[in-house]
Amino acid sequence: MKKEEIAAILDEIHVLLELQGENPFKVRAYQTAARALESLDKDLESIIEEKSLESIKGIGKALAEKIETLYHTGQLKYYDDLKASIEIGLIEMLEIPGLGPKKIKAIHDRLGITSIRELEIACNHGKIALLEGFGEKTQEKILSGIKNKELYRKRHLWWDANEIIQPIIEGLKKLPQVKKVEAAGSLRRKLETVGDLDLLAAGEQPKPIMDWFIGRKEVIEILAHGETKSSVRLQGGIQADLRVVPLKQFYFALHHFTGSKDHNVQMRSRALGMGYSLSEWGLKLESREHELSEVIVKSEAELFKKLNLSYIEPELREGMGEIEYAQKGDLPKLIEMGDIRGAFHTHTVASDGRATLKEMVSGAEALGWEYLGIADHSKSSFQANGLNEERLFQQVKDIKELNQSKKYKAHVFSGIECDILKDGSLDFEEEILKQLDYVVVSIHSGFGMNEEDMTKRMVKAIESPYVTMLGHLTGRILLQREGYAVNVAKVIDAAIANNVIIELNSNPKRLDMGWRYWHKARDKGLKCSINPDAHSVQNLAYYIAGVNVARKGWLRKEDVINTCGLKEVKKYLRKGI
Numbered sequence: 001m002k003k004e005e006i007a008a009i010l011d012e013i014h015v016l017l018e019l020q021g022e023n024p025f026k027v028r029a030y031q032t033a034a035r036a037l038e039s040l041d042k043d044l045e046s047i048i049e050e051k052s053l054e055s056i057k058g059i060g061k062a063l064a065e066k067i068e069t070l071y072h073t074g075q076l077k078y079y080d081d082l083k084a085s086i087e088i089g090l091i092e093m094l095e096i097p098g099l100g101p102k103k104i105k106a107i108h109d110r111l112g113i114t115s116i117r118e119l120e121i122a123c124n125h126g127k128i129a130l131l132e133g134f135g136e137k138t139q140e141k142i143l144s145g146i147k148n149k150e151l152y153r154k155r156h157l158w159w160d161a162n163e164i165i166q167p168i169i170e171g172l173k174k175l176p177q178v179k180k181v182e183a184a185g186s187l188r189r190k191l192e193t194v195g196d197l198d199l200l201a202a203g204e205q206p207k208p209i210m211d212w213f214i215g216r217k218e219v220i221e222i223l224a225h226g227e228t229k230s231s232v233r234l235q236g237g238i239q240a241d242l243r244v245v246p247l248k249q250f251y252f253a254l255h256h257f258t259g260s261k262d263h264n265v266q267m268r269s270r271a272l273g274m275g276y277s278l279s280e281w282g283l284k285l286e287s288r289e290h291e292l293s294e295v296i297v298k299s300e301a302e303l304f305k306k307l308n309l310s311y312i313e314p315e316l317r318e319g320m321g322e323i324e325y326a327q328k329g330d331l332p333k334l335i336e337m338g339d340i341r342g343a344f345h346t347h348t349v350a351s352d353g354r355a356t357l358k359e360m361v362s363g364a365e366a367l368g369w370e371y372l373g374i375a376d377h378s379k380s381s382f383q384a385n386g387l388n389e390e391r392l393f394q395q396v397k398d399i400k401e402l403n404q405s406k407k408y409k410a411h412v413f414s415g416i417e418c419d420i421l422k423d424g425s426l427d428f429e430e431e432i433l434k435q436l437d438y439v440v441v442s443i444h445s446g447f448g449m450n451e452e453d454m455t456k457r458m459v460k461a462i463e464s465p466y467v468t469m470l471g472h473l474t475g476r477i478l479l480q481r482e483g484y485a486v487n488v489a490k491v492i493d494a495a496i497a498n499n500v501i502i503e504l505n506s507n508p509k510r511l512d513m514g515w516r517y518w519h520k521a522r523d524k525g526l527k528c529s530i531n532p533d534a535h536s537v538q539n540l541a542y543y544i545a546g547v548n549v550a551r552k553g554w555l556r557k558e559d560v561i562n563t564c565g566l567k568e569v570k571k572y573l574r575k576g577i
Helices: 003-020 024-038 044-049 061-073 077-084 088-093 101-111 116-124 136-152 158-174 206-214 247-258 261-273 300-306 322-328 357-366 389-405 451-462 488-497 515-524 538-552 566-575
Strands: 180-183 197-202 219-225 229-234 239-245 276-279 282-286 292-295 371-374 411-414 417-419 440-442 501-505 528-531
Touching (some): 003 024, 003 061, 003 077, 003 101, 088 101, 101 116, 158 197, 158 206, 180 247, 206 229, 206 239, 239 247, 247 282, 261 276, 357 371, 389 411, 451 488, 488 501, 488 515, 501 538
Parallel strands (some): 371 411, 417 440, 501 528
Antiparallel strands (some): 276 282, 282 292
16 A cells, blocks of 8 residues: 555544544544655655654554554554444534534534434524534534535546546447447536536447446446446446447537537527538438438538538537637637646645655656746645745755756746735745745635635735735635635736736646636736646646646636746746736
8 A cells, every 4th residue: 555545544544533532642643644654755665664664753653553554455454443433424524514523523422413414404403503612604504515515416526537437438449339439528528527427439239339338347336228328327426328329420419418508509509590400410401392411520620610610629618609709710729738838836745745845846757847836835824734934945945956956857946835814914924935936825714704805815915026826716625615705806807917827726626716717817818827736746647637627718828827938937937027
């Protein structure tokens, strides 16, 4: 078992122990050990072989034994027994936004509540508000969290859904009966979250294709099994639908099952205005004899061309003006994956990351990037082991020495993710910030402010002279937490006025600022940085999700600062132009 996986289990043990009301020192010991593991700059295998685990600060004899057991076997009886000793309903309550283990234990101890359903009933009867330390607002937040949990359960992150569907697509491609296969629906449009997975295949013999599909090992339930369409439930709960159509219908069906409802309605209306009938079955032209003649196309591009439109990328098919732009031949050349040359919002073990500085730079080089910016948390983010002035300057020194060593081709920029405090001031004084290559400012606390105050807070931070970019603008966590109240339009205007970049945070759980804002913001002159908010080397790949959202937001290569080469980026950071 890898160190990251072991650290995750230790973190979970710390939460479960809190639910039990265990000794705070014991609880903290597991959390400390998890952080210590994540911060290792030496291979865990060699440490275990050398029997030197106990020499690591925060890891005693008992914890060292548990870590070794997990490393060698992937299992830990203590962990399994601990999970089994706690009501499953209490563990499920941890998924409710804003409800931590201490509050759950208090609710359980005082009211005997053991399930989310019981908790909801108690809230509706006003019992939670009466508990000491809770009150009306907390009760309202819990009810809202329960409602959102049920709503979110029906959807899945694009990143997770894409990972699930790719092996199925690859398997379908290998079947001799399959001539073409594509994902469709919201997954192909790259929406942040998706409901069901839609698959479309072309073939003249659908039966063996359907039999293969329903027989996949990932299938836990067959919902429907027909000649040309089957639906299954996959591990993790997501539904997948497969349709098989003749090859001549494939591109019409692909267009139909990809586009949003609005896009498809507008396309059908356009077709009718030109004397065509458009559906998932094909495109037909009404002749003078009032007979419909079938139109053949060999690609989606040909379909759009038949309707006098330039090709509309799947990401844009939302019914939000793309057809009018396509008619004028004025659609943008969207940013592509290969345009990204580096990123600025990444973390190391110096704060709450899981990889060392050198590991992160090596990861950036493996992606072919020219540069990487390190922006660990600032001191107010104590929960993320934020850097104080002394540790920050040590990191700046380490980065400078790393660049001078010429060990890596990728250049490293020294930055900080500086907390925006409640009054809009920043976590570090200007005298500190001016010594960095760049500064990302973000909000990590005080989410409950009203819209006016939150907007003022953010604008004040943006107006600080050494701020380079604004991180995760709304603070949303997809499928878990709504963004805080903020006037996004005013923040965008303030960013443009102060030459501040707004990031597109590419963590699949954030994707913030969302795609719906980018088109207008781009036209007003706002610059974007696609940032993975990476806390590990693997997380650097999150830029892919960011590019997806940037494309949905109509962004071009020239709109995104980290498509620039190293020389141009250095000039930008130096002058802010």
